[in-house]
């Protein structure tokens with residue numbers, strides 16, 4: 001199997017190292033805005049070839065793994081599917097854009113290609129997709145973050161909220177996922193993954209809580225429907241290479257690549 005990894009940062013780096021270990025992977029091409037940095041970090045691995053955009057990145061590739069940015073999804077996802085490669089997307093927030101989402105999903109159908117959207121920084125997506133087979137009454141994503149993790153959000157800046165002065169937990173936002181991703185772009189991947197797996201951006205509710213006593217970013221999914229009630233929480237450790245990214249998201253990328261390359265799929 002030949003894999004192209006776009007983005008050699010916190011998540012992409014973990015995927016590249018896993019590709020080196022996985023027996024079915026023959027070659028791991030790496031494309032990053034900063035090829036020299038990628039070469040320095042991973043150029044010594046046996047299966048890795050660091051390429052440039054001008055090198056026709058998709059020639060002979062079976063799977064393209066995006067672990068870069070929303071811009072990279074816009075730029076590369078349709079191209080990858082057009083040549084019939086399968087595609088794994090980590091910057092799932094890009095799929096909030098309905099036009100891009102439809103383009104990607106339609107191309108996948110036309111080309112009989114697979115699009116993989118890993119669970120990333122949340123857990124419980126397996127239960128949500130199962131529950132979504134029948135009726136879901138409500139789904140809420142409750143995200144709790146310390147003040148430092150929220151200080152750069154558009155909502156906090158435009159409303160001049162002084163997060164450092166908060167003495168107790170405060171709900172900053174409670175509303176649709178569609179609105180939440182505009183007000184809190186850093187939450188976009190998790191809100192998008194949950195919305196796409198369940199009942200969409202309008203019906204999925206998001207609550208953003210600033211908690212001065214929180215020591216990590218945490219996500220709680222609550223679902224009610226014909227399947228029953230589901231409550232799922234994660235208290236995420238930061239990724240060693242990028243404190244803004246949950247380590248769970250990088251691990252989810254690794255486990256997804258393992259499943260794609262393997263024969264046994266558990267709990268998907």
Ligand SMILES: NC(=O)c1ccc[n+]([C@@H]2O[C@H](COP(=O)([O-])OP(=O)(O)OC[C@H]3O[C@@H](n4cnc5c(N)ncnc54)[C@H](O)[C@@H]3O)[C@@H](O)[C@H]2O)c1
Pocket residue numbers: 006007008009010011012031032033034067068069070071072075090091092118119120121122189190193241242244245246249
């Ligand atoms: N699905 C989830 O739950 C989840 C969780 C965390 C992060 N993410 C997303 O995954 C992506 C990667 O996260 P990360 O922590 O590894 O980021 P990072 O900043 O550590 O690394 C990103 C890398 O991609 C490269 N890059 C960015 N845009 C590019 C482009 N257009 N072309 C080529 N290279 C490009 C950068 O040079 C950098 O090396 C981000 O978009 C992030 O929002 C998703």
